[in-house]
Amino acid sequence: MITAFDLYHKEIFTKILRRNSNIELKEDIPVVTCNLYSRNYRDERLTMLEEFFLEIIDSNYHKFVLDAQNLSTFVGILILDSLVYMCEDNGFKLEPFIRDNKIILIKIRFGLTSQNRYRYYIEFHDSLLILITFIR
Numbered sequence: 170m171i172t173a174f175d176l177y178h179k180e181i182f183t184k185i186l187r188r189n190s191n192i193e194l195k196e197d198i199p200v201v202t203c204n205l206y207s208r209n210y211r212d213e214r215l216t217m218l219e220e221f222f223l224e225i226i227d228s229n230y231h232k233f234v235l236d237a238q239n240l241s242t243f244v245g246i247l248i249l250d251s252l253v254y255m256c257e258d259n260g261f262k263l264e265p266f267i268r269d270n271k272i273i274l275i276k277i278r279f280g281l282t283s284q285n286r287y288r289y290y291i292e293f294h295d296s297l298l299i300l301i302t303f304i305r
Contacts, residue, residue: 171221173235184221218251219258226261226279231289240295241271248293249275262287271295 173182225235237248249265249272256263262278274294278287 171218173221173225175230175233178229182221182224184217215247215251215254218248219255222252222255223259226259226277226291228280228289230291232291234292234294236296237293238296240275240293241273241297245272245275245295252277 171184175181237244239245240248249263252263252275255261256277259279260281264276264278265272266274266276272295274292276290276292278290280288282288
C-alpha cells in the first residue's frame with residue numbers, strides 16, 4: 170500500500186497494490202522479470218503506482234515535498250521505475266538526485282508552457298538520507 174496525506178487540504182490518497190486478494194500476504198514485486206508471470210505482475214504494480222502518482226501531480230501541489238521512507242532502497246527503485254514510465258507517457262520531466270549510489274531526491278516537473286519550460290514541480294525526498302545530506 171502507498172499513502173500520501175495532504176496536511177493543508179486534509180486530503181488522503183491511498184492505493185493498495187494488490188488486486189487479487191487470494192495472493193499471500195507476503196507477496197514481493199519481482200525486481201528481475203525472469204518469466205511472463207513475474208513480468209505481468211510487476212507491470213501491473215507499476216501501473217497502479219502510476220495511477221496513484223497521477224492523482225498527486227497537480228498544479229495545486231506545486232512545490233510540495235513528499236517524504237518517502239526508504240527511497241534509497243528497493244522502494245525508491247520501484248517508485249523511480251513507475252515515474253519513468255509515467256513521465257514518458259505524460260510529458261513530465263524527471264530529475265533524480267543521487268549521492269553515493271543512493272536516491273536522495275526525485276523532482277518531477279510538469280505543466281509545460283509554450284516556451285518549453287515547466288511551470289510546476291513536486292519533489293520526493295528520502296526521509297532519512299535528506300537529513301544526512303544536510304548534516305555533512
